[in-house]
Amino acid sequence: MGVTMKDVAALAGVGVGTVSRMINDVAVKASTRKKVEAAIKELNFEPDASARALKTKRSQTIALILPTIWHPFFSEFAYHVEESLSKHGYKLYLCNADGDPQKEYDYIQMVKQSKVDGIIGITYSDIDKFVSTNLPFVSIDRHFSEAVTYVTADNFGGGKLAAEELDKRGCQKLVYIGGINQYPNETTLRADGFEAYCKEHHIAFDSLKIPEPIADFATPIKAFFDQVKAFDGIFCVNDTMAIEVMAALKTLDKAVLRDYQLIGFDGTKMESSRDYMLSTIVQPKQEMAAAAVDLILKKVAGEQTENRVILPVTFVSAGTTKDV
Amino acid sequence: MGVTMKDVAALAGVGVGTVSRMINDVAVKASTRKKVEAAIKELNFEPDASARALKTKRSQTIALILPTIWHPFFSEFAYHVEESLSKHGYKLYLCNADGDPQKEYDYIQMVKQSKVDGIIGITYSDIDKFVSTNLPFVSIDRHFSEAVTYVTADNFGGGKLAAEELDKRGCQKLVYIGGINQYPNETTLRADGFEAYCKEHHIAFDSLKIPEPIADFATPIKAFFDQVKAFDGIFCVNDTMAIEVMAALKTLDKAVLRDYQLIGFDGTKMESSRDYMLSTIVQPKQEMAAAAVDLILKKVAGEQTENRVILPVTFVSAGTTKDV
DNA sequence: CTGTTAGCGCATTCAG
DNA sequence: CTGAATGCGCTAACAG
Secondary structure: OOOOOOHHHHOOOOHHHHEEEEEEEEOHHHHHHHHHHHHHHHHHHOHHHHHHHHOOOOOOOEEEEOOOOOOOHHHHHHHHHHHHHHHHOOOOEEEEOOOOOHHHHHHHHHHOOOOOOOOEEEEOOOOOHHHOOOOOOEEEOOOOOOOOOOEEOHHHHHHHHHHHHHHHHOOOOEEEEEEEEOOOOOHHHHHHHHHHHHOOOOOOEEEEEEEEOOOOOHHHHHHHHHHOOOOOOOOOOHHHHHHHHOOOOOHHOEEOOOOOOEEEEEEOOOOOOOOOOOOOOEEOOHHHHHHHHHHHHHHHHHOOOOOEEEEEEEEEOOOOOOOO | OOOOOHHHHHHOOOHHHHHHHHHHHOOOOHHHHHHHHHHHHHHHOOOOOHHHHHHHHOOOOEEEOOOOOOOOHHHHHHHHHHHHHHHHHOOOEEOOOOOHHHHHHHHHHHOOOOOEEEEOOOOOOOHHHOOOOOOEEEEOOOOOOOEEEEEOOOHHHHHHHHHHHHOOOOHHHHHHHHOOOOOOOOOOHHHHHHHHHHHHHHOOOEEEEEEEEOOOOHHHHHHHHHHHHOEEEEEEEOOHHHHHHHHHHOOOOOOOOOOEEEEEEEEOOOOOOOOOOEEEHHHHHHHHHHHHHHHHHHHHOOOOOOOEEEEEOOOEEEOOOOOO
């Protein structure tokens, strides 16, 4: 603290420009490099990031905007984003938008204050109005328009896969349960894929789509199963919903595995070292994070990028589906 | 982007100093304030954070170092830290140290590059060697030395409370199960409090302390219950451990509530809107986060602070203890 | 109360 | 390849 390039230059007997060039890996003669390195070490010099940012207009920082980090899917995703960014020498600003468009907007303003070089966003509001084409932005799980690059898991394929796995395990009557949001949402593709498989293979199915936000899961779920009495396979839009469905069905004396099989979506784990909580379609969160980081850094560097990346999902059997 | 204070000053017909003073809420005459505000709006001016940081030596950023955000306790805590920081106009750098002292050290170096004003750390390695007294640092859940301020829940009181609640519910033979770490750890106070209550009230108890890191929970737990056959109340060092214990006991044909009551620690929820997963001693994470933010900002401002804050815990009955 | 000015620490010309 | 000089956008001290 307090020691600047000038001090280093003085001690090494060179100009400040030379020190700067060293720091930035620009060609420097070996002999002078030695001297400068020694001086840096002796003085314990640390380049000042603010000064550098002021000059270069780069802060080496990416903002991650998500609804809330307090959710296993997002926290796992954030973990991988930070990990990937860190490898590239970038830092991560964490932004909990809480579904509040104003908060999202506020964070986007930060980019203009040159605090961040780009934004990775998982957002369900109309953020695209604010992201101009010259602002590096990568959307996760949500397709805005051709101008906005996005990364997503193969939701449609995942829905199909869930139906197929249930079918393969002898289920005769399938059910889809999910929420439905006012904002267009890639997750509806999970239902589409599921239904497409059922139609294609002439499998009977029913769907329950609960309007979000959902305050009470139990009531609509029970009401639904009052209508649909016969069923032996359920696919839920995500793992959280699946757990709610299991709980609701238990009060109706229906036990998973004995009375029905169940597949969730996301592949949520409470912690990295623990198991999946149920059979589920796993999103490749680490790969999605890596892809998002890759894209955003390319954008920051001014390179052209593909405008969407769709990654494959996998099925993992973990306690709520039978062995095949 | 591109529009600076100079442009604003020119349009408003004032000096740059006046614009700066306005931005920083220093006394300005109402009439000139009007003009400047109009110019700011018209030009869509955003002050450049890097330039400001360069001058003031303040980045309005705090780093949160934790083992991994991919853990419900930490992600909930991080959520509240970000929320609290955001209210104070501060940004949050997220750092997953992964228990790697080198990574922790690297992040601490950032402070010297004047990228962050202070650090809030949940760390179980010997980070105190690096945090000099002039570096604003607040430790969570871990007491280093007199020089390091820390915030923690009342672990000892929580342990006592768990024993008391089990006692109150008629348990005769209690058991404590937790891990034990090579680094001294505030969590051992949970066991201490628990045991203190038992001794004080002449209640029989046994303890199992498994060396960390724990790869396999089931084996030591089963071995332990082979020895300790009679028990009707269990207190676990945290909720994760409690869930593992429940699973292990199920394979021994012991069912919670029927054969024993169980209390965890932390008050973990998977998401903010969901319920606790079991009866547990709840840490006041929001209050802890607020206290940590309060302390760190005081330190950044150069104010003196208390050197520790211990917050009370509460018991919540949620499915693994009987009604009293 | 306000305009002017001098740096903050660095990257980047431009000469040499 | 290197040293000197310029300015990034802003704040703070100074003089009015």
